[in-house]
Amino acid sequence: MNPYDFVRIDWNRPPERRRPVWHHRLVGPQGQRLYMGHLDVDISAETPLFIGDPRSNSPDPRKPAQSIKNKQEEYIIPGSSLKGLLRNIVETLGNGCLTLFDGGYERGRVNYRREVAKDFQHCSQNTDLCIACRMFGMLKEGTHGIFLGKVNIGDACAYSDKVYRYDPIYTLTLMEPKPHHASFYLDAEKQHIAGRKYYFHHSPDQEPLSEKKLILMGGRPANRYIQPLDRDTQFHTRIDFTNLEADEFAALLLAVTLEKDMRHKIGYGKPMGLGSIFIDPTYLKLVDYTARYTQPGSGITEKTGGDLWPFIDAQLDTFYANNLVQIAMEDLRRIWRWPPDPNVDYYYPSKRDWFDTEDSIGKRIADTRNVP
Numbered sequence: 001m002n003p004y005d006f007v008r009i010d011w012n013r014p015p016e017r018r019r020p021v022w023h024h025r026l027v028g029p030q031g032q033r034l035y036m037g038h039l040d041v042d043i044s045a046e047t048p049l050f051i052g053d054p055r056s057n058s059p060d061p062r063k064p065a066q067s068i069k070n071k072q073e074e075y076i077i078p079g080s081s082l083k084g085l086l087r088n089i090v091e092t093l094g095n096g097c098l099t100l101f102d103g104g105y106e107r108g109r110v111n112y113r114r115e116v117a118k119d120f121q122h123c124s125q126n127t128d129l130c131i132a133c134r135m136f137g138m139l140k141e142g143t144h145g146i147f148l149g150k151v152n153i154g155d156a157c158a159y160s161d162k163v164y165r166y167d168p169i170y171t172l173t174l175m176e177p178k179p180h181h182a183s184f185y186l187d188a189e190k191q192h193i194a195g196r197k198y199y200f201h202h203s204p205d206q207e208p209l210s211e212k213k214l215i216l217m218g219g220r221p222a223n224r225y226i227q228p229l230d231r232d233t234q235f236h237t238r239i240d241f242t243n244l245e246a247d248e249f250a251a252l253l254l255a256v257t258l259e260k261d262m263r264h265k266i267g268y269g270k271p272m273g274l275g276s277i278f279i280d281p282t283y284l285k286l287v288d289y290t291a292r293y294t295q296p297g298s299g300i301t302e303k304t305g306g307d308l309w310p311f312i313d314a315q316l317d318t319f320y321a322n323n324l325v326q327i328a329m330e331d332l333r334r335i336w337r338w339p340p341d342p343n344v345d346y347y348y349p350s351k352r353d354w355f356d357t358e359d360s361i362g363k364r365i366a367d368t369r370n371v372p
């Protein structure tokens with residue numbers, strides 16, 4: 001089975017844009033409640049995980065590249081990586097614009113920008129933003145203003161007694177399918193792009209796909225030697241948010257928690273089976289500044305343990321009823337299902353020369369499931 005698939009976009013429903021509610025406000029323009037506070041989460045690696053440390057990029061190919069650490073020498077998942085992950089999920093499930101994707105695939109070799117309707121392209125006015133740009137900011141060059149966003153995520157640091165290192169491995173060379181296969185990237189009618197690309201999880205019982213050695217192409221290494229962190233490495237971080245409207249707050253909770261039978265995927269080597277993580281919320285603090293003004297000492301809500309999930313579920317129910325892009329959730333549920341289907345192996349069919357055969361013409365991703 002191809003290692004990724006696309007999550008569909010509902011082309012009948014362009015992103016809903018509005019002016020972001022920003023600072024110096026205690027309530028929204030219609031007096032609605034705004035959410036401010038922070039959410040603590042634990043993050044555990046369910047498969048080996050690798051996010052490289054730019055400082056450890058040794059020119060010696062016999063020394064494996066190391067996972068990123070902070071100044072205190074703790075292994076981390078950078079806050080920026082987590083923010084990118086959550087943003088992408090909000091765009092996907094909450095009907096955001098196409099920020100990360102603007103039609104370019106395979107490092108610029110092909111461009112399907114024409115197939116992205118204007119309404120769905122990246123927001124360009126800071127007074128008229130989709131849900132993802134309102135939450136995470138809009139920093140596009142050559143547009144009207146910027147917006148810094150209302151969600152901040154710190155680096156997730158590993159608990160010192162929960163660090164496990166995987167043995168060094170040589171990565172695969174093929175990180176993108178080689179021959180360009182249009183029927184993967186466009187929908188069945190060839191009118192629209194197929195959607196947003198997500199990688200399947202691999203079984204945690206299997207080892208990641210790897211090569212036996214460094215592969216040279218034209219005298220230069222075509223793969224990398226890396227040392228991932230192993231399963232069960234555990235991190236913690238804090239997500240701060242301010243002035244979120246109810247739908248934005250619920251979208252954040254959904255992006256963090258997904259559903260019980262789903263997991264997130266982050267970092268390097270997703271097609272090889274790296275980067276499956278479980279994000280577990282442990283503590284939520286909400287500060288209601290209107291209540292604090294009228295009644296000093298009040299206005300703090302804390303949820304933890306058995307109180308936390310019913311509160312989250314109530315926000316999610318409203319979001320599912322009013323905001324969720326149903327077809328996107330159907331697809332993401334299938335691609336990010338956990339545990340993954342034990343009967344499916346993931347690899348690029350191009351590795352087995354499948355793209356070069358007549359059988360592949362017009363075939364879509366689901367058709368690769370039984371390619372030998």
Ligand SMILES: [Zn+2]
Binds near residue numbers: 098099122130131
């Ligand atoms: Zn946007």
